[in-house]
Amino acid sequence: MRITRATVLAACLVTALTISLPSAASSPEPISGATISNSSNVKLANDRIVLGDAPAAVGSTEVKQRSGLAELTPVRFPAATSAVLAQYAVSTPDGSAANVDVRAWVNDRWSEWTPAASGVPTALPGASDQVQLRIIVSAPPTGRAPWVGEVRVQPTDKTTVSGMTTQAAPLTSRVFATREGLVGGTTANGHVIVSRDHFVALPSRRGLSSKGSGAYSVKVCTASRCAFEPVWDVGPWNTKDDYWNPSATREMWKDLPQGRPESQAAYQNGYNGGKDQFGRTVANPAGIDLADGTFWDGLGLTNNAWVDATYLWTGDGGRGTVSITSGYLNLRNSASSSGAVVGMAGKSAQVTVECQTTGQSVSGSQGTSNIWLRVHPGMYVAKAWVAAGTFSTC
Template identity: 75%
Template sequence: MRITRTTALTACLAMTAAIFTVSFPGTLPSTAATPDPVAVAAQPVAGSSNVKVEGSRIVLGDAPAAIGSTEIKQRSGLAELTPVRFTDPTSAVVVGYTAGTPDSSSAQVDVRAWVNNRWSEWTAAKAGTPTALPSASDQVQVRIIVSAPSTGASPWVGDVTVQPTDQAAAPLMTVQAAPLKSRVFATREGLVGGTTANGHVIVSRDHFVALPSRRGLSSAGSGTYSVKVCTASRCAFEPVWDVGPWNTKDDYWNPSATREMWKDLPQGKPEAQAAYQDGYNGGKDQFGRTVANPAGIDLADGVFWDALKLADNSWVDVTYLWTGDGGRGTVSISSGYLNVRNAPNSTGAVVGMAGKSAQVAVECQTTGQSVTGSQGTSNVWLRVHAGMYVAKAWVSAGSFGAC
C-alpha cells in the first residue's frame, strides 16, 4: 500500500502563524500571518457516488465495476466535499491529505474555486504542494475520485485539509471572454444500463455527453459543466456526465500550455483526432490503444437520435459553456429534456433539446406564449442560439436584455 502525507508547516511558520482551531465548515479569520490548514469533514455532498465514510476517510464503495465510455472496466467512486470559505480571497491553496492505494488502485484529489459566480474547472492537487487557482477566490471545493480493478482493492483518501497560500505559479486556467467552440467528431455512447464516471445509470434515450477529461465532469444530477452541441440546423444543451471517448486526461478545450497531456497540440483539437488523422502518438490513445475514429465527444442516445437527429457518427460544433463569460440559465426539470423551439411559443418547430440540469447560454429574452413550469407562469422566452428559444418557465435564470 502506498501512503502519501502532506508536508508539515515549517518551524518558522509555526512560530509566527496565528494559532486557532476551526471545525469545518468554517471561515478563516483575517491575519497577517499564514493561516493554519482548515480540516475538511469527510461528508460527501449530493451528487457523490459509490463512496462510503470510515472515520476521516472517503473509501471506494461496493458497487460493481461498470463499463463507461472509455470501455475500461473499473470500480470507481466520486465524492465532492462541502465547500470551504475563507475570510479573504486567495490565489492558491495547499490541499493536505493521506491516501491509500492498494493492489493497482488509484486515488485522485482535485480542487476548484468559485470565480465570477460560477465554479472553475477541477485541477488535480498534489498533497502538500500549492495549487494555483484560476483567479483569487474566497471559496474552494475538494473532490475525491477513487478507482480500482474489478475485484479486491478499496482505495481511500482521508485527513483532508485546505490552506490559503500565495506560493504558487501563475493560474493554470483562465475564463475567456467567450466560451471555446470547436468542431469535433461525435460518436454515440449507448451503453444503456451502464454507469457513467459520475455514477449516473444510463437509461434509454438519455441526455448527457462525455468528454475525455475529468476536469469538466459534473457530479450526478448537476450541469455545472455543460456543452452546446450543434449541427447545421439543430442544437442540444447537455451536462457532461461521463469521461471519454478514448482518453481520460485530454482537456483539449483548454489552452495548449495548461492541458493535462498533449501540450503540443493546438487548443480545441482532441488527441484522438490528431492520432487518427495525423498519426500523432503513433496513432494511439493514452492507454496504447489504436484510435479507430477521431472522436472528441460521446453523445447519449437521446442527444444523438432525438435532439440532433443524427443517423451516424458525425462532425458537430461544440461550445464548452463553462470556459467563458455570458448569460446562463439552468434547465429545471425533474427528468427528460426541454424542447428548444424556433419561435417563442409551444407551437414552434422543435429544433433541439436541453437535458435535465443542463446550462443554457442565454443571448437575450423576448415575450411570447405564456407557459407554466417549474419556475412559475411566464410569457418570457430565452433565445439560446440564433432562431432557437426555450421557455423561461422551465429555466432557472435571472433577467436578460431584450432581443
C-alpha cells in the same frame, strides 16, 4: 448516495460560517463535522474515504475499472485568495489510483476542476473566498481499494501562476461525435443511464459535473439543430484529454493545439502511434460521446457525425439552468410552443442566453411567463422552465 457527518479525517472541509479556518501562516488542521455533498461508490472506513463495493463497469472509455467519487462540502475562507494548499494522505494498492481536485467560485460560477497535489500550492483561476475539493478513487476489477484521508485545505500566499483562464466567449471546436448507448450502465459521476438519456461524455474529469448537476454543460450543434447537455461521463477513448484548455495547461498531449482531441490527432495523423493513452489503436476520431436522447432526438443524428461543441464553462456570458425533473426541454424556432422543434436541452443543463423576447405565455417550474430566451440564433426556450435572471431585449 449521500454521506454526512464524516468526522475528523475525511470530513475536514468546513461548512460555511460555522468553523474558523486556520490562517495561511498556521499549520492546517483536520476539521470535523463537515459533510460530503455528493458522492458515488465511496464509503467511510476508519475516517477515510474509500472506494466502494460496486463492481467494475464498462463506461464510455471502454476500460473496465472500479471507480468512486466524492465532492466535499465547499469551504468558505475569511477573505479571497488566489491559491490554496491542500494536504492529504493516500493509499493506492495494486495499481489503483486516488486523486484530489479543487475548484473555486469565480464570477458567480464554479471554475473547472484542477488537480491539487498534496503539499503544493494550487493556483485558482481567480481570487475567491470559496473552494471545493473532489476525491476520485479507482482500481482494477479486483484487488484492494484505494483511499484518501487526512484532507486539509487552506489559503496560501505562495507565489503561483494559474494557467486557467475564462474567455469572453466559450471555446467552440469541431469534433467527431459518437453515440454512447450503454443503457443500464453507470456513468463516471454515478448516473445510471436510461433509455434515450440526455447527457454527454468528454475525455477528462476536469469538466465532469456531479450527478444531477449541469455545472459543466456543452452546446452541441449540427447545421440545423442544437442540444444543451450536462457532462456526466468521461470518454471517449481518453480520460485525461481536456483538449478544450490551452495547450500549456492540458493534462496530457501538451503539444497538440487547443480544441484538437488526442483521438482525432491519433486517427487522422498517427499521433502517439495512432493510439490512445491506454495503448489502444484509435478506431475513430471521436472527441465527444452523446447519450441516445441527445444523439437521436436532440440532434436528429442517425450516424456518428462532425459537430460544433461549445464548452460553456470556459467563457463568460448570460446563462440559465434548465429546471425540469426529468427528460428534456424543447428548443423552438420561435417564441411559442407551436414553433418547430430545432433541438433540446437536458435536465439541469446550462443554456447560453443571448437575449429575451416576449411570446406565448407558458407555465412551468419557474412560474407563468410570456418571456422566451434566445439561446442560439433562431432557437428559443420558455423562461418558465429555465432558472435565469433578466436579459436585454432581442
